[in-house]
Amino acid sequence: MINFTQLVLASHNAGKLKELQAMLGESVQLRSIGEFSSVEPEETGLSFVENAILKARNAARISGLPALADDSGLAVDFLGGAPGIYSARYADGKGDAANNAKLLDVLKDVPQADRGAQFVCVLALVRHADDPLPILCEGLWHGRILTQASGEHGFGYDPLFWVPERDCSSAELSPGDKNQISHRARAMDLLRQRLGLK
Ligand SMILES: O=P(O)(O)OP(=O)(O)OP(=O)(O)OC[C@H]1O[C@@H](n2cnc3c(O)ncnc32)[C@H](O)[C@@H]1O
């Protein structure tokens, strides 16, 4: 069991910080890498795992603290798993609204039955920048891509992701409800077990 009171979160995404801190509770304080640097590392990996490790090492190097990274995204079945690791950059860096508009457009003629998708989250935790044994935890959340945006909560692709177990979009779930069942919640559940926090 490894004990941490402070971890740096290797993410510039405020939505992730909020969700992960809520899931971790008060036992561990997450500090944003934004406190130490505004430079985002290039995500050059070909998988969620590679990018998560790369971001965690970078944050540990910059901060001198143990670091947790979250590499996540949306894998759409009809698109062979795209946008996948490129989810944040799907519309060439123009942001969430442009990403969502592009996805709706690409899938505009695709019938309900073929609109399956999963949110993916890989968490990587390193004790220091050169840690040879990162802790890796993955979570998947299965759903479907809606034909129009719905809901105001969350971030990113949440308004387009239909959650079968609740019959609503992920952006229509309260933050507390999303944090019980999301891809990130599943990955964090595994991480908490690995850290002996549950
Ligand atoms: O790399 P960092 O700095 O952590 O922030 P980012 O936003 O670039 O994060 P990623 O590289 O992991 O890209 C993930 C993208 O996938 C989407 N995504 C991930 N989790 C999501 C969630 O819970 N709800 C909605 N969209 C999500 C969202 O568009 C993110 O920008």
Ligand SMILES: [Mg+2]
């Ligand atoms: Mg990113």
